[in-house]
Amino acid sequence: MLISIKTHLVYFAAKPCDLLLQIEALDDATQVCRDTQFTADPDIEWRIIDGEEKIGKRRWGRVMGMFDCAYQTQVRVDRPTVVFDRLNATPLSSVPSEITKFLMPSRYCFPEDFLATTAAQFQHLSGGALIQAMSNWIEANFTYDNGASMGSTTATETFAARAGVCRDYAHVLIAMARVVGIPARIVSAYAAHVVPQDFHAVVEVYLDGQWHLIDPTGMAKASEIVRIGVGRDAADVSFMTSYGAMELKKQSVNVVLVE
Numbered sequence: 001m002l003i004s005i006k007t008h009l010v011y012f013a014a015k016p017c018d019l020l021l022q023i024e025a026l027d028d029a030t031q032v033c034r035d036t037q038f039t040a041d042p043d044i045e046w047r048i049i050d051g052e053e054k055i056g057k058r059r060w061g062r063v064m065g066m067f068d069c070a071y072q073t074q075v076r077v078d079r080p081t082v083v084f085d086r087l088n089a090t091p092l093s094s095v096p097s098e099i100t101k102f103l104m105p106s107r108y109c110f111p112e113d114f115l116a117t118t119a120a121q122f123q124h125l126s127g128g129a130l131i132q133a134m135s136n137w138i139e140a141n142f143t144y145d146n147g148a149s150m151g152s153t154t155a156t157e158t159f160a161a162r163a164g165v166c167r168d169y170a171h172v173l174i175a176m177a178r179v180v181g182i183p184a185r186i187v188s189a190y191a192a193h194v195v196p197q198d199f200h201a202v203v204e205v206y207l208d209g210q211w212h213l214i215d216p217t218g219m220a221k222a223s224e225i226v227r228i229g230v231g232r233d234a235a236d237v238s239f240m241t242s243y244g245a246m247e248l249k250k251q252s253v254n255v256v257l258v259e
Contacts, residue, residue, distance in 0.1 A: 001077040002258040009069045010250035016064045017244030026056040036073040051229035087128030087207040102183035106232035111179035113156040139218040167201040167234045169216040188228040188237035191220035192255045
């Protein structure tokens with residue numbers, strides 16, 4: 001699968017402002033980038049660092065006044081489709097030490113709030129079949145609504161509202177997975193069929209000793225997702241974190257399946 005990505009950000013900073021930018025697609029064995037261009041006006045000096053879990057990369061920069069940033073690339077995705085019903089849960093005693101943190105509460109995800117729901121709704125399932133059922137349930141019972149949440153909304157609040165955007169759907173599935181003993185983390189991503197087009201958020205769950213992608217919004221197949229970075233929840237994978245006030249002037253994300 002060849003996927004074309006074009007991203008354009010325009011912001012204004014009235015005073016000097018440090019920013020951490022994470023918009024560039026991961027280049028690894030499952031997705032290979034080509035014809036990549038990254039430009040910024042003004043042409044500031046960047047310090048490039050690893051993303052969380054050393055997956056992807058981020059850029060530190062300092063800006064003042066207008067900041068115009070453009071990124072484009074084509075990504076060849078070679079990721080097989082996984083049948084979740086065939087995946088088993090990894091025994092908790094066998095979960096690697098570096099993955100254990102993805103079982104724990106995090107800023108937006110409080111697994112303990114979902115104990116009663118998962119026990120009542122999905123008690124007869126386990127492993128990948130359980131994850132697929134929970135994802136399907138979220139997709140069927142939630143309304144995708146840009147006005148239903150804000151940056152501080154937790155998974156618990158989203159569950160109560162039964163509405164939100166992709167990061168909210170992801171937070172709910174992450175919390176549900178963790179409370180049943182399946183490590184889960186958020187993935188910032190690009191995907192072609194996201195409506196409206198924007199940066200996307202999906203979930204990775206740790207089953208049969210590996211990470212597997214799943215999208216509880218139902219808008220993206222794993223074979224068509226371009227990963228940017230991963231984290232415990234959205235706090236770790238924001239496309240831009242600013243240390244100072246920045247005013248949004250323009251933002252566009254365009255993702256197209258080429259072939």
